[in-house]
Amino acid sequence: MAAMDDREMRKEARARRKKFASALATIVLGAMMSGFGFVMGSQRTGDAATGWGVLAGAGIGLALGGAILAWILRPGANGWRIETEPLKRDRLQAQRVRQLWIFPIVTLALLVLSTIDMQAILAGEGSFRDFIGVSLPVLYAWIVASITMGWDHQSRTNKRFLEDELTGVLRARAIGAAFVVLMFGATIAFVLGLWRPEMGIAALPFVLAGAGATAGIRFAWLDREFGKDG
């Protein structure tokens, strides 16, 4: 396949300039919000002052976020160097593998944290926060499964860099392993549910998180194994 042509290079450079300008605009917006919040808040007391304080705080956060983004996207930074196709392919594939190591770990950490929330829900005392707590590991399991399957935005927009025959093979094997975990876990959840229905419900986030994490970690593991020179 030919190297990235001039049109693509110009398009990429334009996109980077646009992102840098957006980051600068975010700094300005954040600075304006914080300035306005401070000025207005200093003239108020009580709840009104708190409200303006929150606006000022949000402004500072936005300005800091914008500054970090602007620093990353600054002209002359690595990202501004035009990448050749192989470099971009390697970078994006490495990025996907990093995500597939990190997100399953986050999923499992959230799963552990959600056990207390699940107990509260099963006891009939669940609050909105508890429902969010038990949903998060399931959501992350979906994110991991989506990245593995190539359904995420990054995979869809950079298909030609992230998809090739080997990717298909890695995906098939990763999903195969996740399917085993899913079947096994769902069977256990079913049996637990027959015994005590609430236990069956409590087991489901473990099954989903386990299956999602298996897909991601298996993909990343195989990618690492196949990357070794033989």
Added chain:
Amino acid sequence: MGDARLGSRLKAVRTAAGLTQAELAERAGVSRKTVNTVENGVFIPSTLLALELARALDTTVEGLFFLAD
């Protein structure tokens, strides 16, 4: 994924052509990892990929792969 019946001359042909795995990967439009796994016999390429690799190395599929009886 690999199969002992498939013999490969890919590495020999590639090095004879003075190409690195990365250069061949770029020519064939795949990742270096794919070329690496095909060379190591870990991964059997599809007919399409085999044709791409053969074209990138200016040879035939039979010139790259053979049945190891």
